[in-house]
Amino acid sequence: MKQPCVRIPIMTLLLLMWIAAFPAPAETVYSKPVITGAIPAQVEVTLASGELFLLLSGQDLTIPGNDRKWNARDIRLFVRHSAAGGPWQCLYNRTRNDGNLGDAYFNPPREFGECSYYSWQVELWLPRPIWFSREGTLQFLLIKGKCHGPGANDWTEKIRSNIFDIPVRTDVSGVTRIDSLQPNYYYIHQENPPLLTVNGQLDFGTAVLIDNSECVTVKRVPTSGLIQVKLPPGLLDRQDLHQVRLQDSQGTVSNAKALWVYGPPRVTHIHPEQLRTGMGQTTIKLRYGGLKPDAVRGRVDLLEGPGVCSHPPPSDWEALSASFPANERINIVLDGNWTRCAGTLHLWLVSKAGDCRDSITIVKPTPVVPLRPPAKFSKAPVSARISALGRGFRPQLKRLAHKVVELKPETEIRRDFQSLIKNTLAAAGDSPGASRAALESLKNELEKEIWAQERDKQEQLTAAQREHIRRLMAMLKEMARLQAQAVSTTRH
Secondary structure (H helix, E strand, C coil), rough: CCCCCCCCCCCCCCCHHHHCCCCCCCCCCCCEEEEEEEEEECEEECCCCCEEEEEEEEEEECCCCCCCHHHCCCEEEEEEEECCCCEEEECEEEHHHHHCCCCCCCCHHHHHHEEEEEEEEEEEEHHHHCCCCCCCCEEEEEECCCCCCCCCECCCCCCCCCCCCEEEECCCCHHHHHHEEEEEECCCCCCCCCEEEEEECCCCCCCCEEEEECCCEEEEEEEHCCCEECCCHHHHHHHHEEEEEEEECCCCEECCCEEEEEEEEEEEEEEEEECCCCCCCCCEEEEEEECHHHHHHHHEEEEECCCCHHHHHCCEEECCEEEEECCCCCEEEEEHHHCCCCCCEEEEECCCCCEEEEEEEECCCCCCCCCCCCCCCCCCCCCCHHHHHHHHHHHHHHHHHHHHHHCHHHHHHHHHHHHHHHHHHHHCCCHHHHHHHHHHHHHHHHHHHHHHHHHCCCCCCCHHHHHHHHHHHHHHHHHHHHHHHHHHHHHH
């Protein structure tokens, strides 16, 4: 059986196809807005006129969609001052004042301030006399809703944010802060110096002060805590230490950070002050001021000419092995070739701010005079007892000799030697001859110990230190002589 033919009008078919081409409108998403931060985080009480710019940041502060101006009709930001006790005031929306869209719809008056919406932040311009003339807390509330018409009440609330507080205080602290500088130093006459970048906490009107002079701002991003400025003219003309601070739009000044403008390196201390030939590998320790050197070089001028030295050290500048164990300190390691011959070692510290040169003499060591053993005292019937006495006091003798060579306080050396004399006399017995012999032996044994200690430290002692040791030895000899004289007088 033949089916009946159903004819659809062409216009109806085209209308159905046009409707099917457009999807159903998506449902509006009213995610809960969350306000998490503000710049500035505190506001100082002021009687000044004008406006203060603030920024609120957070999550889901707008309604998703392509038309920000249309979505702004459905968002209202309210503010109130806790100390004023008044109602919430809705702020004028600048976002809707762009073009004709929204002109016929409700927008609060500008009397209490203005705002502009973005997906993650809200910008505000608030009149100072209304909101910041007294202490208290400024509170913010953002509400998402649905606009049905142009009237003020043609709007239905859907969801509201948390209430976010900003303190308003007579004295604010921690609003502006410097965390770091980049770069943290410059050097004199530096060509094309980079902009000074200050990282920290700042607001949209923050300026950088160097020694209380405001710098020209090139870039300011408070949300990232960054501000870049040009250096003041003449800052790099001389070496100096400067103070960098931030000053925000409320006049609050931050903590200070030091900014050095370095000059060329300058050697302030060198050790050892003199080198000896044949030392082998040695380390020179330098202290310096100014800019850290990029390289250290050295060369040697020979004292007796190149023909005398069979293996002369470098006479042209060569790089030296240098390390920087701490600020303003350099360790230079020399191998034995540099001190093979007498002469002058020249050091060259190279830096971008300029160079520095210093020198150390290389001398031949003074021959050591052979030590003559002290004259032995005449043997007496008590010689065996005196020999045993010397062995018994050997540890005390060594300790006292060590103190002499270590240049311990003279009063301490006197006290220890007096105690040693007392013990020696007590061990020698009542015989005057034994007592005198014991003191003489004590003096000689101590002298030998001191010379032995000094010989071990020969390379470390200066001429002045060796002379001081000789004075201490003379003092100890005199003490022993006076004690022997006292023993002889008393027992006669």
